[in-house]
Amino acid sequence: MLILQSPLTRKLSAFVTLSDSDLETLARFHRRRRSFLSGHEVIHEGQKTQSAFILAEGWACSYKILPDGDRQIVDIQIPGDFLGLRSVLFRTTDHSVEAVTPIEASEVLASDILNGFATSPRLATAVLWAASRDEAMVVEHLVNLGRRSAEERMAHFLLELGARLRLIGISDKTGFACPLTQYHLADALGLSAVHVNRVLRHLREEGLVTFQKGRVVFDDFAGLVTLAGFDTDYLDQEGPLLS
Amino acid sequence: MLILQSPLTRKLSAFVTLSDSDLETLARFHRRRRSFLSGHEVIHEGQKTQSAFILAEGWACSYKILPDGDRQIVDIQIPGDFLGLRSVLFRTTDHSVEAVTPIEASEVLASDILNGFATSPRLATAVLWAASRDEAMVVEHLVNLGRRSAEERMAHFLLELGARLRLIGISDKTGFACPLTQYHLADALGLSAVHVNRVLRHLREEGLVTFQKGRVVFDDFAGLVTLAGFDTDYLDQEGPLLS
DNA sequence: CGATCAGTTGAGAATGGTCAAATTCGGTGG
DNA sequence: CCACCGAATTTGACCATTCTCAACTGATCG
Numbered sequence: 001m002l003i004l005q006s007p008l009t010r011k012l013s014a015f016v017t018l019s020d021s022d023l024e025t026l027a028r029f030h031r032r033r034r035s036f037l038s039g040h041e042v043i044h045e046g047q048k049t050q051s052a053f054i055l056a057e058g059w060a061c062s063y064k065i066l067p068d069g070d071r072q073i074v075d076i077q078i079p080g081d082f083l084g085l086r087s088v089l090f091r092t093t094d095h096s097v098e099a100v101t102p103i104e105a106s107e108v109l110a111s112d113i114l115n116g117f118a119t120s121p122r123l124a125t126a127v128l129w130a131a132s133r134d135e136a137m138v139v140e141h142l143v144n145l146g147r148r149s150a151e152e153r154m155a156h157f158l159l160e161l162g163a164r165l166r167l168i169g170i171s172d173k174t175g176f177a178c179p180l181t182q183y184h185l186a187d188a189l190g191l192s193a194v195h196v197n198r199v200l201r202h203l204r205e206e207g208l209v210t211f212q213k214g215r216v217v218f219d220d221f222a223g224l225v226t227l228a229g230f231d232t233d234y235l236d237q238e239g240p241l242l243s
Numbered sequence: 244m245l246i247l248q249s250p251l252t253r254k255l256s257a258f259v260t261l262s263d264s265d266l267e268t269l270a271r272f273h274r275r276r277r278s279f280l281s282g283h284e285v286i287h288e289g290q291k292t293q294s295a296f297i298l299a300e301g302w303a304c305s306y307k308i309l310p311d312g313d314r315q316i317v318d319i320q321i322p323g324d325f326l327g328l329r330s331v332l333f334r335t336t337d338h339s340v341e342a343v344t345p346i347e348a349s350e351v352l353a354s355d356i357l358n359g360f361a362t363s364p365r366l367a368t369a370v371l372w373a374a375s376r377d378e379a380m381v382v383e384h385l386v387n388l389g390r391r392s393a394e395e396r397m398a399h400f401l402l403e404l405g406a407r408l409r410l411i412g413i414s415d416k417t418g419f420a421c422p423l424t425q426y427h428l429a430d431a432l433g434l435s436a437v438h439v440n441r442v443l444r445h446l447r448e449e450g451l452v453t454f455q456k457g458r459v460v461f462d463d464f465a466g467l468v469t470l471a472g473f474d475t476d477y478l479d480q481e482g483p484l485l486s
Numbered sequence: 487c488g489a490t491c492a493g494t495t496g497a498g499a500a501t502g503g504t505c506a507a508a509t510t511c512g513g514t515g516g
Numbered sequence: 517c518c519a520c521c522g523a524a525t526t527t528g529a530c531c532a533t534t535c536t537c538a539a540c541t542g543a544t545c546g
Contacts, residue, residue, distance in 0.1 A: 066390055066391070070390045071390075072385065072389040074385055074386070086375045089258075090375070094379050117371075118368075121361045121367055122361070124368065125357060129332045131371065131378070132329045134378075136333075136337050138381055139317050139337070142317055143315040145385060145389045145433065146315040146432075146433030149534095150534070181491090181492060181493090182493065190390055192535055192536075193492090193493085194537095195533090195535070197492095197493065197494060197495085198494090393501075424524065434503090436524090436525085440525065440527085441527090442502095
């Protein structure tokens, strides 16, 4: 293999078998490396964006701010995920993205992406697949907010994060390192930070999960899955669909 | 114009200028016409799907059912929208779709879509754009559920529906015909049907919107926009991006 | 050693849920 | 045309989940 594997390449290759020329096009997406400090706003809502990013290292989150200043985190991004892909196809960005930890990301120009699609339809399909997978997660998140109790939301959220991290090899069934604060959790789950704290305490007392000092520990994985009604189908991937 | 304009063609053409050959590929998506009765489940969660649908006539909604029987409606579909597009790229469907009214839809095989993308990268880009636009709506919906009060949710939901219907010419600023029941609203907004009723009464008494006998009337459009914090940016489209 | 930020806990209030019982409305059959 | 049926809507009373405000702890950092 001539081309170094980025987390994104690994992810897309799980879906479609990419030819050397596809891989080259994809590699061209990784030329402009950028670093951001923790807490920095990588993408700002309302921006006239000409580029997106591919996250290589660290965690980010995408969110919207409401008129009253409340924040809703829409999704968490981990290495291999796009930041602001949707913005490329619209004239302005409809959400913001913040670095949760210090991050490393490749900036990809809109033109690179659109030209890449024209050169490699297979790559276009792969990116559509990645976007669909992201959307599936957003949909699960939406169901979470609409119809689950605070505890179920928390359980589901932590399980989903764990499952995603396992796919990129930085988590196992026992737990994972998690740089999110309780404020992040509150903004993601549509709760107040105070209630997040109470929910975490209760889950800990029930012996289900412990989230302390930047680490999530699944004390009773099966119990948590039951509580959350968690189903991994929307994340699973059993070998390339297009080969 | 040789090829009859479907609602989908019109929608995609607003984003990219499609060549005759693109249009032909797109027309091939419309060969298998299907009808479904109101209330019929068009797509079933967990299905091993080989096809999606393009809605030509009527309203549908996509939703998920939780273990306890609760339902969360993720999105409403109107003519020109895809039903189950995401399922095509996964092995199984992660949501269900129900006909809200009697509907007419074209069944599109997964292979037609994937082959279409290979033939016409421009079409692939257009479909990715349409999928992104859907995702933007799901994201707004998510923010709605996470951070807005029941009244704001209702206001926002009705305004968004109105804006979408206006794009396809079946609504104006005064209101629109709406076949949804209060149960649909409850399932979409993450509320109980009882509370939906109270919220509607309150909005009516405040002189903001009236939803009765299958019709939504915007009594005070500007007031409603303010209440909802509604912003149409994520729906707007000012001429083709790719031409 | 203050300052700041994340986390913790308590008390009281509010938003929205549940249960139960009308009431209205659009058909449908006689 | 009318009586009736089931579905959709409406209303009341009570309850519970979650929020807000406020105070306090503990760790980290210049």
